[in-house]
Amino acid sequence: MSANDSYGGYDDATPVLPHIAAEFLLWLWWSAANSGCRADLGDDLGPVDFWVDDRLCFRAPDEGRAAAVITGENPAESPEARAAIAGGKVLRELRLCIRRDEREFAVTLKAPGLDMAQVTLPQVVSGSGEEALYDRMFLYEELHSLVAAFFQRFALARSTADWSELTAPSIRSWVGERMVAQDG
Amino acid sequence: MGILSGALTARRYRVDGEVPIGFREGFAEGLRSYAFQDKSSPTAGEELVGWVEIHNLLDVGFEDINRWLYDHYAIFSLRVDKRVLPAKLFKAHLEKRVEAWCQEHQRSKCPAAVRGELKELLEFEMLQKTLPRVSVYEVCWNVTDGWLLFHNLSDRANERFVKLFFETFGLHPKPEAPLDLLGSDEELGEAMLCTGGLDYRPEVDA
Numbered sequence: 492m493s494a495n496d497s498y499g500g501y502d503d504a505t506p507v508l509p510h511i512a513a514e515f516l517l518w519l520w521w522s523a524a525n526s527g528c529r530a531d532l533g534d535d536l537g538p539v540d541f542w543v544d545d546r547l548c549f550r551a552p553d554e555g556r557a558a559a560v561i562t563g564e565n566p567a568e569s570p571e572a573r574a575a576i577a578g579g580k581v582l583r584e585l586r587l588c589i590r591r592d593e594r595e596f597a598v599t600l601k602a603p604g605l606d607m608a609q610v611t612l613p614q615v616v617s618g619s620g621e622e623a624l625y626d627r628m629f630l631y632e633e634l635h636s637l638v639a640a641f642f643q644r645f646a647l648a649r650s651t652a653d654w655s656e657l658t659a660p661s662i663r664s665w666v667g668e669r670m671v672a673q674d675g
Numbered sequence: 676m677g678i679l680s681g682a683l684t685a686r687r688y689r690v691d692g693e694v695p696i697g698f699r700e701g702f703a704e705g706l707r708s709y710a711f712q713d714k715s716s717p718t719a720g721e722e723l724v725g726w727v728e729i730h731n732l733l734d735v736g737f738e739d740i741n742r743w744l745y746d747h748y749a750i751f752s753l754r755v756d757k758r759v760l761p762a763k764l765f766k767a768h769l770e771k772r773v774e775a776w777c778q779e780h781q782r783s784k785c786p787a788a789v790r791g792e793l794k795e796l797l798e799f800e801m802l803q804k805t806l807p808r809v810s811v812y813e814v815c816w817n818v819t820d821g822w823l824l825f826h827n828l829s830d831r832a833n834e835r836f837v838k839l840f841f842e843t844f845g846l847h848p849k850p851e852a853p854l855d856l857l858g859s860d861e862e863l864g865e866a867m868l869c870t871g872g873l874d875y876r877p878e879v880d881a
Binding site for chain 1: 678679680682683684685686687745746748750815817824828849850851852853854855856857858860863864866867868869870871872873874875876877878
């Protein structure tokens, strides 16, 4: 079975590599923790605040089904979340919040296709159905651009040799540090 | 509702292919041709699939363009009906009918062929009284920019949607993959394709 089959995709669609989405979610989590939840997404989008919200979901690397779901307040800091990574599980879902200017978005990103679930858009003030549609699709597009910008940054980092030499070891020690701190 | 209000949970597709001039009429005709149609004599487990208007799943005319095309957004829903008989109740009724047949014909056992006929008749009768299980999935298509949202993530629902969409409009929607987020940066996409999964477990000291 190819990666695309498992995603319900098609022969001519862009391939879906299972590890990419899982690593992207881990990178988002690690980046938020190591950047004070702040990122500059470049000229078009500018600075944003981002953080892992109330849901992390893990799976075993060779299985599609969820093996552990951690919800509640600040699961990113929970011992269970670190233990899952330390135990070799990979991320399957991550609830992400992004704040740009005064607008706050929340989305559950789901591997392997990075489908966007439970998207909460900033409050729309328009009254009628038609205006609400335009506003919501405009905001959805903004969220899509923000996720794409994060993915672009991840891809730029992931595709260089620095990833295996610097970033991956840094992520490993970040997970390890937290485990040591919790053990102590 | 998700497209017009509430939380959105949708798979995003790219719709490649040129939208013809005067697409409005063509799209309306396509939606009408593949609109949902109920069946007078349904069979158990059979699925009925078709388009309905987004505001009410009983509206299938697509006559008023202002109810499904808002500027460059076409919005409509996929309706899927399935009639399923409650298995235990069906079995109990069938046993009663078999018993009645045996009594009527002074037989201790009912032949398989007769049992089959009784089963078929009972199924037909019960299906007439059974309401279908109805699923409705919203679609929002940005016709100008060539992307759409299908408001459900299950592979089965998505496969049904893609099939009917192609039959209706002659366009093939492709699910957007993570690498599609890189846009036209093909070089970066190629580089990502060459990556393999890594182990992020912290190293354990010996």
